[in-house]
Amino acid sequence: MAIKILGISGSLRKQSFNLSALKAARQLVPADATLDIYDIAGLPLFNQDEEQNPTPKVKDFKASIRAADAILFAVPEYNYSIAGVLKNAIDVASRPYGDSAWAGKPAAVMGASVGVLGTSRAQYHLRQCFVFLNMQPVQQPEVLIRECATEEAARAETSRPVRVHAGPADAELVLQRAREKFPEARPQIISDNGPQFVAKDFKEFLRQWQTTHVLTSPHYPQSNGKLERYHRTLKEQAIRPKTPLTLEDARRVVGEFVEHYNTVRLHSALGYVTPKDRLEGRHTEIYATRDRKLEAAREARRQRRANPEFSL
Numbered sequence: 265m266a267i268k269i270l271g272i273s274g275s276l277r278k279q280s281f282n283l284s285a286l287k288a289a290r291q292l293v294p295a296d297a298t299l300d301i302y303d304i305a306g307l308p309l310f311n312q313d314e315e316q317n318p319t320p321k322v323k324d325f326k327a328s329i330r331a332a333d334a335i336l337f338a339v340p341e342y343n344y345s346i347a348g349v350l351k352n353a354i355d356v357a358s359r360p361y362g363d364s365a366w367a368g369k370p371a372a373v374m375g376a377s378v379g380v381l382g383t384s385r386a387q388y389h390l391r392q393c394f395v396f397l398n399m400q401p402v403q404q405p406e407v408l409i410r411e412c413a414t415e416e417a418a419r420a421e422t423s424r425p426v427r428v429h430a431g432p433a434d435a436e437l438v439l440q441r442a443r444e445k446f447p448e449a450r451p452q453i454i455s456d457n458g459p460q461f462v463a464k465d466f467k468e469f470l471r472q473w474q475t476t477h478v479l480t481s482p483h484y485p486q487s488n489g490k491l492e493r494y495h496r497t498l499k500e501q502a503i504r505p506k507t508p509l510t511l512e513d514a515r516r517v518v519g520e521f522v523e524h525y526n527t528v529r530l531h532s533a534l535g536y537v538t539p540k541d542r543l544e545g546r547h548t549e550i551y552a553t554r555d556r557k558l559e560a561a562r563e564a565r566r567q568r569r570a571n572p573e574f575s576l
């Protein structure tokens with residue numbers, strides 16, 4: 265009989281990296297196992313006054329856990345611990361006392377975060393819960409998926425192309441790294457957007473990350489100018505305009521160069537003709553044409569000198 269694994273992601277985010285990790289795991293389970301992903305969205309906030317009156321969602325959640333042979337948790341790390349929604353789900357299914365759905369279940373843990381430690385802190389907090397829940401944790405492997413980011417950001421990590429659209433995950437990646445490197449510092453976001461409308465989500469983001477937003481324009485045109493000059497220098501000098509991102513790209517860029525080098529660019533060593541013209545034997549004809557033109561120009565000058573009115 266197939267082993268039934270229940271996958272639980274601790275993130276409700278649609279584009280969650282942890283949900284993606286579970287989906288990837290679902291494709292990798294052996295033939296004699298299945299992995300169903302349970303969506304914990306919709307579970308009520310745990311209230312001990314209500315624990316004897318479980319909602320249909322709570323009943324369904326507990327039944328799904330009981331029907332599974334093992335649990336696979338995918339844990340995001342929030343403020344160095346497990347996400348509140350996951351802890352809430354664990355609490356909900358652990359009650360009422362004596363009727364926990366978790367007891368005795370084997371549990372494996374993995375986690376994905378934008379930070380460099382890949383949810384290790386959250387995972388050890390979760391493992392602590394397993395003790396009282398009397399779950400049977402799989403100790404190894406430890407699966408720490410670190411420095412996640414959007415597809416573009418991930419590409420930037422390997423090939424550093426110019427990113428046109430940076431999303432919230434990119435901002436989180438930068439802030440999380442800054443925090444880990446300088447735990448005492450309070451990061452500031454400096455932008456030159458001007459005093460326009462600041463979206464509610466962005467304000468919330470700033471609050472969550474305990475950061476401040478500083479506008480450089482229009483009140484600080486000097487620093488704004490410096491920022492823009494910096495961006496220009498960065499683009500001109502650091503981010504090469506033709507950085508190939510794929511093999512096809514590289515072939516195209518090199519192909520264009522070779523084409524230009526062979527057919528357009530003049531070479532002093534070849535008497536200022538293109539390699540193509542030289543190889544195909546057109547150089548003598550080109551030299552002769554050039555000599556004829558030079559001679560015609562010389563003749564025109566002679567004429568002008570001999571007859572100054574003519575040159576007017």
Ligand SMILES: Cc1cc2nc3c(=O)[nH]c(=O)nc-3n(C[C@H](O)[C@H](O)[C@H](O)COP(=O)(O)O)c2cc1C
Binds near residue numbers: 275379
């Ligand atoms: C409230 C909050 C706190 C966070 N704290 C951490 C943290 O302590 N460590 C970390 O690596 N990432 C932290 N992050 C960034 C998460 O790693 C990032 O949001 C990640 O995408 C969450 O997983 P998900 O993609 O499955 O939603 C935090 C994010 C939020 C919203």
